[in-house]
Amino acid sequence: xxxxxxxxxxxxxxxxxxxxxxxxxxxxxxxxxxxxxxxxxxxxxxxxxxxxxxxxxxxxxxxxxxxxxxxxxxxxxxxxxxxxxxxxxxxxxxxxxxxxxxxxxxxxxxxxxxxxxxxxxxxxxxxxxxxxxxxxxxxxxxxxxxxxxxxxxxxxxxxxxxxxxxxxxxxxxxxxxxxxxxxxxxxxxxxxxxxxxxxxxxxxxxxxxxxxxxxxxxxxxxxxxxxxxxxxxxxxxxxxxxxxxxxxxxxxxxxxxxxxxxxxxxxxxxxxxxx
Numbered sequence: 001x002x003x004x005x006x007x008x009x010x011x012x013x014x015x016x017x018x019x020x021x022x023x024x025x026x027x028x029x030x031x032x033x034x035x036x037x038x039x040x041x042x043x044x045x046x047x048x049x050x051x052x053x054x055x056x057x058x059x060x061x062x063x064x065x066x067x068x069x070x071x072x073x074x075x076x077x078x079x080x081x082x083x084x085x086x087x088x089x090x091x092x093x094x095x096x097x098x099x100x101x102x103x104x105x106x107x108x109x110x111x112x113x114x115x116x117x118x119x120x121x122x123x124x125x126x127x128x129x130x131x132x133x134x135x136x137x138x139x140x141x142x143x144x145x146x147x148x149x150x151x152x153x154x155x156x157x158x159x160x161x162x163x164x165x166x167x168x169x170x171x172x173x174x175x176x177x178x179x180x181x182x183x184x185x186x187x188x189x190x191x192x193x194x195x196x197x198x199x200x201x202x203x204x205x206x207x208x209x210x211x212x213x214x215x216x217x218x219x220x221x222x223x224x225x226x227x228x229x230x231x232x233x234x235x236x237x238x239x240x241x242x243x244x245x246x247x248x249x250x251x252x253x254x255x256x257x258x259x260x261x262x263x264x265x266x267x268x269x270x271x272x273x274x275x
Contacts, residue, residue: 019160019164024148028203028204030177030178031137031177031200031206033175033178034177035181035203038186038199041183047251050180050246052255054243054246054247056259058244059262060172060264060267061173062236062239063268064267066232067271068165068166068271069228070228072158072162073087073228073232074225076225087225088226091226091228092229092236093233094226094230095230098234099238100237103117104118106118106119108128109132126189129184129185130202133180133181133199137202138205139234139237139238140235142213143166144167145210146220146231148214166271169271170206181199181202
């Protein structure tokens with residue numbers, strides 16, 4: 001009987017490890033596949049394509065913030081009654097402030113921008129463009145990590161399928177994101193292999209951020225609603241600060257708005273269908 005129990009426990013651990021590998025690896029796979037577009041497309045990214053990709057990524061991130069992070073945060077706080085919104089709201093603002101500090105201190109350059117943001121530095125334009133994507137990817141990795149931490153703990157209502165839905169959604173929008181970083185780097189003078197390498201490197205930040213978040217799960221789980229709100233605030237900061245301006249840049253077109261709706265709908269369907 002003891003051997004059977006131990007065998008079952010070992011099987012459960014193996015399933016958990018495999019689920020983590022898949023869940024944390026999918027977003028990186030999405031970024032890598034998107035970055036690989038640099039090998040098959042023209043050196044200069046079409047402006048309409050850039051608007052479409054930015055809009056799509058923004059839609060996925062907004063939907064993920066609502067259905068995968070903020071709503072679960074409030075559901076986890078139901079015991080607080082009418083104040084169930086409080087942990088999610090506090091966490092949300094902490095996430096906003098955290099990204100604001102990183103955005104203010106870390107030297108980076110947004111796509112098609114002429115002036116760098118953050119503290120002054122002597123970094124190359126290409127390096128600062130990669131930093132901008134890294135800032136973008138940190139909250140996405142944290143979002144995946146905090147949801148998986150909730151599932152691993154077994155003390156929350158978060159299921160494996162809900163965590164997987166978020167990973168799939170982030171991976172899909174990372175397809176767009178990978179292309180958004182590698183193509184402009186190529187147009188800045190990077191070779192295609194180097195531009196791809198930068199795109200891949202920017203994606204590694206996500207599983208690292210997710211693993212660090214999971215490593216802190218013993219601290220995190222008791223205050224999980226705050227961390228879910230934190231991840232949502234950080235993601236929405238990126239959407240408003242970076243993606244929406246990119247999809248609205250230049251000559252007016254409704255393409256970015258339409259693709260935002262497509263990304264939002266897709267992530268909403270994924271979360272509800274798999275959750």
